[in-house]
Amino acid sequence: MLKHKLFPQLKLLCNQIGRPTQRLSQKSLVRQVHSNGNKLIFRQMFHNETYTFTYLLGCPVTKEAVIIDPVNDTVDRDVKYSTEMDLNLLYGLNTHVHADHVTGTGKLKERLPNFQSVISKVSGAKADKFVEHGDTLKFGKQVIECRATPGHTAGCMTYVLPDHAMAFTGDTLLIRACGRTDFQQGNSEKLYDSVHNQIFTLPEHYQLYPGHDYMGFSVTTVAEEKILNPRLTLSKEKFVQFMKDLNLAYPKLIDISVPANLKCGEISRQAMLGSEEILNK
Numbered sequence: 001m002l003k004h005k006l007f008p009q010l011k012l013l014c015n016q017i018g019r020p021t022q023r024l025s026q027k028s029l030v031r032q033v034h035s036n037g038n039k040l041i042f043r044q045m046f047h048n049e050t051y052t053f054t055y056l057l058g059c060p061v062t063k064e065a066v067i068i069d070p071v072n073d074t075v076d077r078d079v080k081y082s083t084e085m086d087l088n089l090l091y092g093l094n095t096h097v098h099a100d101h102v103t104g105t106g107k108l109k110e111r112l113p114n115f116q117s118v119i120s121k122v123s124g125a126k127a128d129k130f131v132e133h134g135d136t137l138k139f140g141k142q143v144i145e146c147r148a149t150p151g152h153t154a155g156c157m158t159y160v161l162p163d164h165a166m167a168f169t170g171d172t173l174l175i176r177a178c179g180r181t182d183f184q185q186g187n188s189e190k191l192y193d194s195v196h197n198q199i200f201t202l203p204e205h206y207q208l209y210p211g212h213d214y215m216g217f218s219v220t221t222v223a224e225e226k227i228l229n230p231r232l233t234l235s236k237e238k239f240v241q242f243m244k245d246l247n248l249a250y251p252k253l254i255d256i257s258v259p260a261n262l263k264c265g266e267i268s269r270q271a272m273l274g275s276e277e278i279l280n281k
């Protein structure tokens with residue numbers, strides 16, 4: 001009975017993950033790079049200390065580009081990479097006020113002319129540009145749609161590129177997991193609704209890029225998570241209980257990261273030394 005109910009989704013999933021890898025990667029590359037004839041430069045980068053993903057997206061025609069969730073420690077890498085690729089970074093998009101690392105948008109503003117930091121208005125953080133649900137941002141021929149996905153924090157945003165069937169979910173949805181909901185106005189009911197109403201309603205072939213991964217994964221799809229996410233496939237009631245029982249230790253840098261990120265990554269020398277000490281423990 002269950003198999004019958006899930007069959008269309010399972011069929012789609014098998015098409016995506018059950019066939020030889022060669023075929024999958026070729027198909028997904030074509031979708032990212034050539035859908036609607038609109039090409040995209042796309043790089044996924046990792047911060048080893050905090051398991052954070054940063055994404056660089058560029059328009060190959062105009063060379064205008066954006067960076068999603070840069071980390072302050074990897075700004076040199078990100079500037080070098082975008083310069084090498086002749087990209088003109090316009091925006092640094094934060095998916096939310098991070099609790100485990102300091103955003104790189106403040107440092108990037110010091111390094112790059114015309115660079116603007118972006119975050120949701122609801123976040124209450126300082127930035128050059130504030131976005132709300134339904135807003136769009138442009139770089140070259142590319143369009144990003146902003147979807148409010150509160151729950152991990154009150155101001156979480158998911159950034160969607162419809163032309164490339166991609167969405168950047170921050171910590172709202174992680175691969176086979178989701179963001180914790182026990183601080184920064186976290187709310188399990190809201191996170192559940194955000195995922196079901198704003199992410200799982202995207203077409204099933206959309207590729208989802210999370211803000212972190214702690215298990216060695218890099219990308220997933222709407223179809224995969226709808227079937228395989230052990231948290232978000234629960235009923236809402238069971239999900240809320242599951243999140244209550246998580247009992248995760250607070251992020252090591254929370255007391256440094258949150259105040260700094262509320263100020264676009266502005267961090268005092270004293271706090272910087274403090275964070276080095278905490279990470280070296």
Ligand SMILES: N[C@@H](CCC(=O)N[C@@H](CSS)C(=O)NCC(=O)O)C(=O)O
Pocket residue numbers: 050098099100171177178179180181212214248249250251252253
């Ligand atoms: N140990 C890390 C923090 C790990 C953590 O809490 N991750 C967050 C996202 S960053 S606030 C999370 O939501 N995790 C969900 C989960 O199920 O793991 C540190 O000390 O920084």
